[in-house]
Amino acid sequence: MERTGDVQSVSRALDLLTRLGSSEEGQRLSELARAAGLAVSTVHRLLTTMQQAGFVHFDPARSEWHVGREAFAVGAAYVQRRDFVAPAMVFLRRLRDESRETANLGILEDGQLVTLAQVESREITRAISPPGGRVAATCSAMGKALLATWTDEQIAMFCKQNGFRKLTPNSHRTLASLMADIRTIRKRGFAIDDEEHVAGLRCVAAVASSPQGDAICALSVSGLANRLSAARASPVAGRVVVAAREFAQKIGPR
Template sequence: MTTAPDAPKSRSGQVQSLTRALSVLNVIADNSPGLTLTGIARKLGLAPSTTHRLLTTLQEERYVQYDRDSSHWQIGLQAFVAGNGFLSSRDLVSVARPFMRRMMEKSGETINLAIPDGDHVIYLAQVESREMMRVYSKPGKRVPLHCSGVGKAILMTMTDADIDRIASTEGLARLTDKTITDPDQLKQHLAGCRPLGFALDDEEHAVGLRCVASVIYDEYAEPMAAVSISGPAARISTAQLQEIGETTRFFAGEITTALGGQPPKGA
Protein backbone atom coordinates (compact mmCIF):
# COMPACT_ATOMS: atom_id res chain seq x y z
CA MET A 1 0.00 0.00 0.00
CA THR A 2 2.75 2.42 0.82
CA THR A 3 4.59 1.87 -2.46
CA ALA A 4 1.73 2.76 -4.82
CA PRO A 5 2.05 6.57 -4.53
CA ASP A 6 5.76 6.31 -5.35
CA ALA A 7 5.26 4.51 -8.66
CA PRO A 8 4.45 7.61 -10.76
CA LYS A 9 7.47 9.40 -9.29
CA SER A 10 9.67 6.47 -10.21
CA ARG A 11 8.41 6.44 -13.77
CA SER A 12 8.83 10.21 -13.96
CA GLY A 13 12.40 9.89 -12.72
CA GLN A 14 13.13 7.26 -15.35
CA VAL A 15 11.80 9.51 -18.09
CA GLN A 16 13.87 12.43 -16.78
CA SER A 17 17.00 10.28 -16.75
CA LEU A 18 16.32 9.14 -20.30
CA THR A 19 15.78 12.72 -21.44
CA ARG A 20 19.01 13.81 -19.78
CA ALA A 21 20.94 10.90 -21.30
CA LEU A 22 19.67 11.78 -24.77
CA SER A 23 20.62 15.42 -24.17
CA VAL A 24 24.15 14.29 -23.26
CA LEU A 25 24.31 12.22 -26.45
CA ASN A 26 23.06 15.13 -28.57
CA VAL A 27 25.47 17.70 -27.14
CA ILE A 28 28.44 15.40 -27.74
CA ALA A 29 27.26 14.76 -31.32
CA ASP A 30 27.04 18.51 -31.94
CA ASN A 31 30.55 19.20 -30.63
CA SER A 32 33.12 17.22 -32.59
CA PRO A 33 35.72 16.00 -31.54
CA GLY A 34 33.96 15.66 -28.19
CA LEU A 35 33.73 17.46 -24.86
CA THR A 36 35.11 17.12 -21.36
CA LEU A 37 32.77 16.08 -18.55
CA THR A 38 32.85 19.65 -17.24
CA GLY A 39 32.04 21.02 -20.67
CA ILE A 40 29.05 18.72 -21.06
CA ALA A 41 27.75 19.53 -17.58
CA ARG A 42 28.09 23.26 -18.21
CA LYS A 43 26.30 23.14 -21.56
CA LEU A 44 23.37 21.16 -20.14
CA GLY A 45 23.21 22.83 -16.74
CA LEU A 46 23.70 19.52 -14.93
CA ALA A 47 25.75 18.64 -11.88
CA PRO A 48 29.08 16.99 -12.77
CA SER A 49 28.14 13.95 -10.67
CA THR A 50 24.87 13.53 -12.58
CA THR A 51 26.66 14.02 -15.90
CA HIS A 52 29.27 11.42 -14.99
CA ARG A 53 26.60 8.89 -14.05
CA LEU A 54 24.83 9.41 -17.38
CA LEU A 55 28.08 9.17 -19.33
CA THR A 56 29.15 5.92 -17.71
CA THR A 57 25.73 4.40 -18.42
CA LEU A 58 25.95 5.45 -22.06
CA GLN A 59 29.52 4.15 -22.20
CA GLU A 60 28.40 0.72 -20.96
CA GLU A 61 26.00 0.56 -23.91
CA ARG A 62 28.74 1.88 -26.26
CA TYR A 63 26.80 5.03 -27.19
CA VAL A 64 29.73 7.16 -26.02
CA GLN A 65 33.43 6.53 -25.50
CA TYR A 66 36.13 8.22 -23.46
CA ASP A 67 39.40 9.38 -25.02
CA ARG A 68 41.99 9.31 -22.24
CA ASP A 69 44.55 11.29 -24.24
CA SER A 70 42.28 14.31 -24.70
CA SER A 71 39.98 13.70 -21.69
CA HIS A 72 37.07 14.12 -24.10
CA TRP A 73 33.87 12.15 -24.33
CA GLN A 74 33.00 11.23 -27.91
CA ILE A 75 30.21 9.49 -29.83
CA GLY A 76 30.51 5.71 -29.63
CA LEU A 77 30.03 2.87 -32.08
CA GLN A 78 26.48 2.01 -31.02
CA ALA A 79 25.30 5.54 -31.85
CA PHE A 80 26.67 4.99 -35.36
CA VAL A 81 24.86 1.64 -35.57
CA ALA A 82 21.61 3.25 -34.45
CA GLY A 83 22.04 6.05 -37.00
CA ASN A 84 22.66 3.53 -39.76
CA GLY A 85 19.47 1.79 -38.69
CA PHE A 86 17.59 4.98 -39.46
CA LEU A 87 19.23 5.31 -42.86
CA SER A 88 18.53 1.70 -43.76
CA SER A 89 14.86 2.21 -42.92
CA ARG A 90 14.61 4.75 -45.75
CA ASP A 91 15.78 4.28 -49.30
CA LEU A 92 16.53 7.96 -49.86
CA VAL A 93 20.32 7.66 -49.64
CA SER A 94 20.59 4.44 -51.66
CA VAL A 95 18.33 5.83 -54.38
CA ALA A 96 19.97 9.26 -54.46
CA ARG A 97 23.62 8.18 -54.40
CA PRO A 98 23.91 7.08 -58.07
CA PHE A 99 22.42 10.41 -59.16
CA MET A 100 24.78 12.23 -56.78
CA ARG A 101 27.75 10.51 -58.40
CA ARG A 102 26.52 11.61 -61.83
CA MET A 103 26.12 15.15 -60.50
CA MET A 104 29.70 15.11 -59.24
CA GLU A 105 31.00 13.83 -62.59
CA LYS A 106 29.07 16.52 -64.48
CA SER A 107 29.91 19.46 -62.22
CA GLY A 108 33.29 18.36 -60.85
CA GLU A 109 32.19 19.57 -57.42
CA THR A 110 31.05 18.02 -54.13
CA ILE A 111 27.43 16.86 -53.86
CA ASN A 112 25.45 16.92 -50.60
CA LEU A 113 22.16 15.34 -49.57
CA ALA A 114 20.28 16.73 -46.57
CA ILE A 115 16.89 16.41 -44.88
CA PRO A 116 14.91 19.02 -42.93
CA ASP A 117 14.91 18.70 -39.15
CA GLY A 118 12.66 21.32 -37.61
CA ASP A 119 14.24 24.70 -38.28
CA HIS A 120 17.53 23.13 -39.43
CA VAL A 121 18.78 20.63 -41.99
CA ILE A 122 20.92 17.55 -41.38
CA TYR A 123 23.43 16.27 -43.91
CA LEU A 124 22.81 12.60 -44.74
CA ALA A 125 25.35 11.80 -47.43
CA GLN A 126 28.06 13.31 -49.60
CA VAL A 127 29.90 12.49 -52.81
CA GLU A 128 33.20 14.35 -52.71
CA SER A 129 34.80 16.19 -55.60
CA ARG A 130 38.04 14.81 -56.98
CA GLU A 131 39.61 18.26 -56.74
CA MET A 132 42.29 18.79 -54.11
CA MET A 133 40.39 21.80 -52.73
CA ARG A 134 36.85 20.62 -51.96
CA VAL A 135 33.97 21.10 -49.55
CA TYR A 136 33.40 18.61 -46.73
CA SER A 137 30.16 18.45 -44.75
CA LYS A 138 30.16 15.60 -42.26
CA PRO A 139 27.05 13.38 -42.43
CA GLY A 140 25.02 14.10 -39.32
CA LYS A 141 26.04 17.75 -39.22
CA ARG A 142 23.13 20.09 -38.43
CA VAL A 143 23.06 23.55 -40.03
CA PRO A 144 20.58 26.46 -40.05
CA LEU A 145 18.04 26.84 -42.83
CA HIS A 146 18.65 30.51 -43.60
CA CYS A 147 22.32 30.43 -44.62
CA SER A 148 22.95 27.02 -46.22
CA GLY A 149 22.12 26.08 -49.80
CA VAL A 150 20.16 22.97 -48.82
CA GLY A 151 18.43 24.91 -46.04
CA LYS A 152 17.41 27.76 -48.30
CA ALA A 153 16.07 25.25 -50.84
CA ILE A 154 13.79 23.90 -48.10
CA LEU A 155 12.88 27.47 -47.09
CA MET A 156 11.73 28.12 -50.68
CA THR A 157 8.85 25.71 -50.03
CA MET A 158 7.73 27.54 -46.89
CA THR A 159 5.40 30.48 -46.46
CA ASP A 160 6.42 33.96 -45.35
CA ALA A 161 4.69 33.23 -42.03
CA ASP A 162 6.95 30.19 -41.53
CA ILE A 163 10.01 32.32 -42.21
CA ASP A 164 8.85 34.98 -39.76
CA ARG A 165 8.30 32.29 -37.11
CA ILE A 166 11.79 30.87 -37.62
CA ALA A 167 13.33 34.33 -37.46
CA SER A 168 11.49 35.18 -34.24
CA THR A 169 12.14 31.87 -32.44
CA GLU A 170 15.53 30.72 -33.74
CA GLY A 171 16.92 34.03 -35.02
CA LEU A 172 18.91 34.42 -38.22
CA ALA A 173 22.47 34.11 -36.98
CA ARG A 174 25.22 35.87 -38.92
CA LEU A 175 27.90 33.36 -39.91
CA THR A 176 29.68 35.57 -42.47
CA ASP A 177 29.43 39.14 -43.72
CA LYS A 178 27.14 37.87 -46.50
CA THR A 179 24.65 36.03 -44.28
CA ILE A 180 21.11 37.38 -44.71
CA THR A 181 19.88 38.22 -41.21
CA ASP A 182 16.86 40.39 -42.04
CA PRO A 183 13.61 38.36 -42.46
CA ASP A 184 12.17 40.68 -45.11
CA GLN A 185 15.38 40.58 -47.13
CA LEU A 186 15.44 36.77 -46.85
CA LYS A 187 11.83 36.51 -48.04
CA GLN A 188 12.60 38.77 -50.99
CA HIS A 189 15.67 36.71 -51.84
CA LEU A 190 13.72 33.44 -51.72
CA ALA A 191 10.96 34.92 -53.89
CA GLY A 192 13.59 35.46 -56.58
CA CYS A 193 14.89 31.88 -56.20
CA ARG A 194 11.53 30.07 -56.48
CA PRO A 195 10.98 30.64 -60.22
CA LEU A 196 14.52 29.37 -60.87
CA GLY A 197 13.96 26.13 -58.98
CA PHE A 198 17.20 26.36 -57.02
CA ALA A 199 18.63 28.26 -54.05
CA LEU A 200 22.06 29.83 -53.68
CA ASP A 201 24.34 30.07 -50.67
CA ASP A 202 26.82 32.72 -51.81
CA GLU A 203 29.48 32.55 -49.06
CA GLU A 204 26.70 32.94 -46.47
CA HIS A 205 27.57 29.84 -44.44
CA ALA A 206 31.34 29.86 -44.93
CA VAL A 207 33.67 32.40 -46.51
CA GLY A 208 34.92 31.35 -49.93
CA LEU A 209 32.30 28.62 -50.50
CA ARG A 210 29.26 28.60 -52.76
CA CYS A 211 26.43 26.10 -52.79
CA VAL A 212 23.50 25.64 -55.19
CA ALA A 213 20.61 23.40 -54.05
CA SER A 214 17.22 22.10 -55.15
CA VAL A 215 14.39 20.26 -53.40
CA ILE A 216 13.53 16.56 -53.56
CA TYR A 217 9.79 15.92 -53.10
CA ASP A 218 7.86 12.94 -51.74
CA GLU A 219 4.72 11.32 -53.11
CA TYR A 220 2.59 14.05 -51.52
CA ALA A 221 4.55 16.83 -53.26
CA GLU A 222 6.03 17.78 -49.86
CA PRO A 223 9.76 18.56 -49.46
CA MET A 224 11.58 15.53 -48.07
CA ALA A 225 15.21 16.48 -48.80
CA ALA A 226 17.50 18.75 -50.78
CA VAL A 227 20.53 18.04 -52.94
CA SER A 228 23.31 20.53 -53.61
CA ILE A 229 26.48 21.22 -55.57
CA SER A 230 29.13 22.88 -53.40
CA GLY A 231 32.57 24.22 -54.12
CA PRO A 232 35.02 27.09 -53.75
CA ALA A 233 33.75 30.44 -55.05
CA ALA A 234 36.90 30.56 -57.20
CA ARG A 235 35.58 27.58 -59.20
CA ILE A 236 31.83 28.25 -59.01
CA SER A 237 31.82 31.64 -60.69
CA THR A 238 28.81 33.93 -61.07
CA ALA A 239 28.76 33.13 -64.79
CA GLN A 240 28.38 29.41 -63.98
CA LEU A 241 25.58 29.71 -61.45
CA GLN A 242 22.71 29.36 -63.92
CA GLU A 243 24.17 26.21 -65.49
CA ILE A 244 24.98 24.66 -62.10
CA GLY A 245 21.52 25.58 -60.85
CA GLU A 246 19.87 23.89 -63.82
CA THR A 247 21.99 20.78 -63.23
CA THR A 248 20.96 20.69 -59.58
CA ARG A 249 17.28 21.17 -60.42
CA PHE A 250 17.41 18.44 -63.08
CA PHE A 251 18.95 15.83 -60.78
CA ALA A 252 16.67 16.78 -57.88
CA GLY A 253 13.79 16.04 -60.25
CA GLU A 254 15.36 12.72 -61.26
CA ILE A 255 15.75 11.68 -57.62
CA THR A 256 12.17 12.76 -56.89
CA THR A 257 10.90 10.58 -59.74
CA ALA A 258 13.06 7.60 -58.70
CA LEU A 259 11.58 7.81 -55.19
CA GLY A 260 8.04 7.88 -56.52
CA GLY A 261 7.63 11.52 -55.56
CA GLN A 262 6.20 14.43 -57.45
CA PRO A 263 6.88 18.18 -57.42
CA PRO A 264 4.02 20.52 -56.56
CA LYS A 265 2.05 21.89 -59.47
CA GLY A 266 3.84 24.84 -61.00
CA ALA A 267 7.22 23.94 -59.46
Protein backbone atom coordinates in the same frame (compact mmCIF):
# COMPACT_ATOMS: atom_id res chain seq x y z
CA MET B 1 24.94 23.70 -15.15
CA GLU B 2 21.59 25.38 -15.69
CA ARG B 3 18.56 24.67 -13.58
CA THR B 4 16.88 22.45 -16.14
CA GLY B 5 15.11 19.21 -15.30
CA ASP B 6 17.93 17.35 -16.96
CA VAL B 7 19.64 14.23 -15.82
CA GLN B 8 23.14 15.41 -15.09
CA SER B 9 24.99 12.17 -15.69
CA VAL B 10 23.22 11.56 -18.99
CA SER B 11 23.95 15.07 -20.25
CA ARG B 12 27.56 14.65 -19.31
CA ALA B 13 27.81 11.25 -20.97
CA LEU B 14 26.30 12.54 -24.21
CA ASP B 15 28.63 15.51 -24.13
CA LEU B 16 31.55 13.10 -23.95
CA LEU B 17 30.12 11.08 -26.84
CA THR B 18 29.81 14.22 -28.93
CA ARG B 19 33.37 15.19 -28.15
CA LEU B 20 34.57 11.77 -29.21
CA GLY B 21 32.53 12.02 -32.38
CA SER B 22 33.79 15.41 -33.42
CA SER B 23 37.49 14.69 -33.16
CA GLU B 24 39.05 12.52 -35.79
CA GLU B 25 41.52 11.03 -33.34
CA GLY B 26 40.78 8.94 -30.31
CA GLN B 27 40.87 10.80 -26.99
CA ARG B 28 42.74 10.02 -23.82
CA LEU B 29 40.85 9.89 -20.57
CA SER B 30 42.61 12.80 -18.96
CA GLU B 31 42.32 15.06 -22.01
CA LEU B 32 38.63 14.36 -22.16
CA ALA B 33 38.19 15.13 -18.49
CA ARG B 34 40.06 18.39 -18.82
CA ALA B 35 38.13 19.41 -21.94
CA ALA B 36 34.78 18.55 -20.41
CA GLY B 37 35.65 20.14 -17.09
CA LEU B 38 34.92 17.02 -15.05
CA ALA B 39 36.81 14.90 -12.57
CA VAL B 40 38.77 12.07 -14.14
CA SER B 41 37.05 9.53 -11.98
CA THR B 42 33.67 10.75 -13.15
CA VAL B 43 34.67 10.64 -16.79
CA HIS B 44 36.14 7.20 -16.34
CA ARG B 45 32.91 5.94 -14.80
CA LEU B 46 30.80 7.44 -17.57
CA LEU B 47 33.05 6.05 -20.29
CA THR B 48 33.11 2.53 -18.89
CA THR B 49 29.34 2.64 -18.60
CA MET B 50 29.02 3.61 -22.24
CA GLN B 51 31.59 0.97 -23.10
CA GLN B 52 29.37 -1.71 -21.57
CA ALA B 53 26.63 -0.60 -23.90
CA GLY B 54 28.99 -0.56 -26.89
CA PHE B 55 28.61 3.17 -27.51
CA VAL B 56 32.27 3.87 -26.95
CA HIS B 57 35.29 1.70 -27.54
CA PHE B 58 38.59 1.67 -25.73
CA ASP B 59 41.79 0.95 -27.56
CA PRO B 60 44.06 -0.43 -24.83
CA ALA B 61 47.16 -0.33 -27.02
CA ARG B 62 46.97 3.44 -27.40
CA SER B 63 44.78 3.94 -24.34
CA GLU B 64 42.40 6.02 -26.37
CA TRP B 65 38.64 6.19 -26.44
CA HIS B 66 36.64 6.13 -29.65
CA VAL B 67 33.03 6.21 -30.74
CA GLY B 68 31.75 2.66 -30.59
CA ARG B 69 29.86 0.26 -32.75
CA GLU B 70 26.49 0.70 -31.11
CA ALA B 71 26.55 4.45 -31.60
CA PHE B 72 27.02 3.77 -35.28
CA ALA B 73 24.20 1.21 -35.35
CA VAL B 74 21.81 3.57 -33.58
CA GLY B 75 22.80 6.52 -35.73
CA ALA B 76 22.23 4.48 -38.87
CA ALA B 77 18.58 4.16 -37.85
CA TYR B 78 18.22 7.90 -38.26
CA VAL B 79 19.01 7.60 -41.96
CA GLN B 80 17.29 4.27 -42.55
CA ARG B 81 14.05 5.90 -41.51
CA ARG B 82 14.46 8.24 -44.48
CA ASP B 83 14.16 5.66 -47.20
CA PHE B 84 15.02 8.21 -49.86
CA VAL B 85 18.64 8.51 -48.79
CA ALA B 86 19.90 5.26 -50.31
CA PRO B 87 18.35 5.84 -53.76
CA ALA B 88 19.70 9.38 -53.77
CA MET B 89 23.31 8.30 -53.56
CA VAL B 90 23.61 7.52 -57.27
CA PHE B 91 22.40 11.03 -58.12
CA LEU B 92 24.78 12.61 -55.63
CA ARG B 93 27.64 10.68 -57.16
CA ARG B 94 26.66 11.81 -60.63
CA LEU B 95 26.50 15.43 -59.46
CA ARG B 96 29.92 15.10 -57.88
CA ASP B 97 31.37 13.70 -61.10
CA GLU B 98 29.71 16.34 -63.28
CA SER B 99 30.78 19.25 -61.08
CA ARG B 100 33.95 17.90 -59.46
CA GLU B 101 32.61 19.45 -56.26
CA THR B 102 30.94 18.03 -53.17
CA ALA B 103 27.30 16.94 -53.53
CA ASN B 104 24.91 16.94 -50.58
CA LEU B 105 21.44 15.85 -49.55
CA GLY B 106 19.58 17.57 -46.75
CA ILE B 107 16.26 18.01 -45.01
CA LEU B 108 14.75 20.53 -42.63
CA GLU B 109 14.41 19.36 -39.06
CA ASP B 110 13.20 21.71 -36.37
CA GLY B 111 13.99 24.67 -38.57
CA GLN B 112 17.54 23.70 -39.24
CA LEU B 113 19.03 22.15 -42.33
CA VAL B 114 20.49 18.74 -41.55
CA THR B 115 22.92 17.18 -44.02
CA LEU B 116 21.97 13.53 -44.38
CA ALA B 117 24.36 12.35 -47.04
CA GLN B 118 27.37 13.65 -48.87
CA VAL B 119 29.61 12.60 -51.72
CA GLU B 120 32.83 14.49 -51.42
CA SER B 121 34.77 16.20 -54.12
CA ARG B 122 37.92 14.38 -55.09
CA GLU B 123 39.82 17.66 -54.97
CA ILE B 124 41.35 18.70 -51.71
CA THR B 125 38.62 19.93 -49.41
CA ARG B 126 37.51 19.28 -45.93
CA ALA B 127 33.80 18.84 -45.45
CA ILE B 128 32.38 22.03 -43.95
CA SER B 129 29.14 20.43 -42.88
CA PRO B 130 29.64 16.68 -42.54
CA PRO B 131 26.78 14.20 -42.48
CA GLY B 132 24.75 14.91 -39.37
CA GLY B 133 25.82 18.54 -39.36
CA ARG B 134 23.25 21.31 -39.21
CA VAL B 135 22.99 24.94 -40.27
CA ALA B 136 20.43 27.66 -39.84
CA ALA B 137 17.99 27.23 -42.73
CA THR B 138 18.28 30.84 -43.88
CA CYS B 139 22.06 30.53 -44.31
CA SER B 140 21.94 27.44 -46.48
CA ALA B 141 21.11 26.92 -50.14
CA MET B 142 19.30 23.67 -49.35
CA GLY B 143 17.55 25.35 -46.44
CA LYS B 144 16.36 28.28 -48.53
CA ALA B 145 15.28 25.99 -51.36
CA LEU B 146 13.11 24.05 -48.92
CA LEU B 147 11.76 27.19 -47.24
CA ALA B 148 10.74 28.47 -50.68
CA THR B 149 8.17 25.66 -50.89
CA TRP B 150 6.36 27.08 -47.86
CA THR B 151 3.76 29.82 -47.94
CA ASP B 152 4.86 33.40 -47.26
CA GLU B 153 2.98 33.33 -43.95
CA GLN B 154 4.76 30.19 -42.82
CA ILE B 155 8.14 31.67 -43.71
CA ALA B 156 7.35 34.89 -41.85
CA MET B 157 6.23 32.93 -38.80
CA PHE B 158 9.35 30.81 -38.97
CA CYS B 159 11.62 33.87 -39.10
CA LYS B 160 9.79 35.51 -36.23
CA GLN B 161 10.39 32.47 -34.10
CA ASN B 162 13.95 31.68 -35.13
CA GLY B 163 15.39 35.04 -36.12
CA PHE B 164 18.35 35.32 -38.44
CA ARG B 165 21.76 33.85 -37.79
CA LYS B 166 24.36 36.21 -39.19
CA LEU B 167 27.10 33.72 -39.92
CA THR B 168 28.81 35.88 -42.55
CA PRO B 169 28.39 39.43 -43.88
CA ASN B 170 26.29 37.95 -46.69
CA SER B 171 23.78 36.17 -44.45
CA HIS B 172 20.22 37.41 -44.67
CA ARG B 173 19.36 39.62 -41.74
CA THR B 174 15.89 40.90 -42.59
CA LEU B 175 12.69 39.23 -43.67
CA ALA B 176 12.52 41.55 -46.68
CA SER B 177 15.88 40.48 -48.01
CA LEU B 178 15.08 36.82 -47.45
CA MET B 179 11.69 37.09 -49.18
CA ALA B 180 13.25 38.77 -52.21
CA ASP B 181 15.66 35.82 -52.39
CA ILE B 182 12.80 33.35 -51.93
CA ARG B 183 10.87 34.87 -54.84
CA THR B 184 13.91 34.52 -57.07
CA ILE B 185 14.33 30.93 -55.94
CA ARG B 186 10.71 30.10 -56.79
CA LYS B 187 11.04 31.75 -60.18
CA ARG B 188 14.25 30.11 -61.36
CA GLY B 189 13.84 26.80 -59.52
CA PHE B 190 17.03 26.71 -57.50
CA ALA B 191 18.68 28.46 -54.56
CA ILE B 192 22.17 29.90 -54.18
CA ASP B 193 24.10 30.30 -50.97
CA ASP B 194 26.61 32.98 -51.88
CA GLU B 195 29.02 32.81 -48.93
CA GLU B 196 26.09 33.20 -46.57
CA HIS B 197 27.09 30.31 -44.38
CA VAL B 198 30.87 30.27 -44.53
CA ALA B 199 32.98 32.93 -46.22
CA GLY B 200 34.59 31.50 -49.33
CA LEU B 201 31.99 28.83 -49.88
CA ARG B 202 29.27 28.83 -52.52
CA CYS B 203 26.45 26.37 -52.88
CA VAL B 204 23.53 25.74 -55.27
CA ALA B 205 20.50 23.65 -54.33
CA ALA B 206 17.16 22.38 -55.64
CA VAL B 207 14.38 20.45 -53.98
CA ALA B 208 13.05 17.04 -54.86
CA SER B 209 9.30 16.78 -54.43
CA SER B 210 6.84 13.93 -54.35
CA PRO B 211 4.23 13.65 -57.13
CA GLN B 212 1.80 15.20 -54.64
CA GLY B 213 4.05 18.24 -54.58
CA ASP B 214 5.40 17.85 -51.05
CA ALA B 215 9.06 18.72 -50.76
CA ILE B 216 10.98 15.65 -49.63
CA CYS B 217 14.56 16.86 -49.46
CA ALA B 218 17.07 19.07 -51.20
CA LEU B 219 20.11 18.24 -53.29
CA SER B 220 23.03 20.62 -53.58
CA VAL B 221 26.53 21.10 -54.88
CA SER B 222 28.95 23.06 -52.75
CA GLY B 223 32.46 24.24 -53.39
CA LEU B 224 35.02 26.92 -52.76
CA ALA B 225 33.73 30.21 -54.13
CA ASN B 226 36.76 30.85 -56.31
CA ARG B 227 36.38 27.46 -57.94
CA LEU B 228 32.60 27.37 -58.05
CA SER B 229 32.52 30.87 -59.48
CA ALA B 230 29.39 32.92 -60.11
CA ALA B 231 29.80 32.07 -63.81
CA ARG B 232 30.02 28.33 -63.13
CA ALA B 233 27.16 28.38 -60.65
CA SER B 234 24.41 28.59 -63.28
CA PRO B 235 25.34 25.54 -65.34
CA VAL B 236 26.00 23.56 -62.17
CA ALA B 237 22.61 24.63 -60.86
CA GLY B 238 21.05 23.28 -64.05
CA ARG B 239 22.62 19.90 -63.28
CA VAL B 240 21.32 20.02 -59.74
CA VAL B 241 17.80 20.85 -60.90
CA VAL B 242 17.85 17.98 -63.38
CA ALA B 243 19.21 15.56 -60.78
CA ALA B 244 16.56 16.60 -58.28
CA ARG B 245 13.79 16.14 -60.84
CA GLU B 246 15.03 12.73 -61.94
CA PHE B 247 15.50 11.65 -58.36
CA ALA B 248 11.96 12.76 -57.53
CA GLN B 249 10.61 10.72 -60.44
CA LYS B 250 12.55 7.69 -59.32
CA ILE B 251 11.22 7.71 -55.78
CA GLY B 252 7.80 9.08 -56.68
CA PRO B 253 6.04 5.94 -57.94
CA ARG B 254 7.06 3.35 -55.40
